[in-house]
Amino acid sequence: MSADSQLITTQGSYFVCLSASLPDTQQHVIKELLDLLSTGHTGNIELDGTTGSAQSILNIKSWVDGRGLACPMPLLKTKVALRDVAAGESLYVVATDPNSKADITAFCQQSQQAKTTPSLGLTMSEMTDKVLVDGATSQRFDTIYHFIITKTDSN
Structure with a gap:
């Protein structure tokens, strides 16, 4: 885990780290969205050498908020955002x-x-049907599709 990342949650067998380069407001929204997933536990978790290997850490460098956007906009925004994600880093997408x-x-x-x-690599693709009321836009989203896309070195 790099010095500019903060381990904030586990999702199934993965540890999700948010890059420190993400603004605090985005980190807060991402954490709330990850809290909706039933496969994980969210909290302040310390990496102590016993909680996973480097292969199971997902370093979210950027995210795409495609909530409320119709097809094909979430995909187009994803393609653009992937330009700033390096190999080994992940992009979190919600739609x-x-x-x-x-x-x-x-x-x-x-x-x-x-x-x-x-x-x-599509590391995670899940759907939640819990209600999240987005305070910034006052929109109510019942069904949210969550994706974590990781750039991998195919060699």
Whole structure:
């Protein structure tokens, strides 16, 4: 884990770290969104050598807020955001359009089939149907699609 990352949550078998380069407000929103996932526990967790290996750490360097956007905007924003993500880093994407699941999954699969360097690994793809009221926009989102896309070195 780099010095500019902060371990904030576990999601299944992964430790999710948020880059310190993300503004505090974005870190707060991302943490609230990750709290909606049923597969993990969110809290202040210390990495003490016994809580996982380097392969299970997801370093979220950037995120895409595609809530309220219709297809194909979440995918287009994802493509643009991936330009600033290096190999080994992850992009967290949330969307409310049901078509986003198929679009983003197919996009990641195509990158692997094309054997591009780096390729994209869809580390997490989950849906939540818990209510999150976004205070910034006063919108209510019942169904949110969550994706963590990791750039991998395909060599």
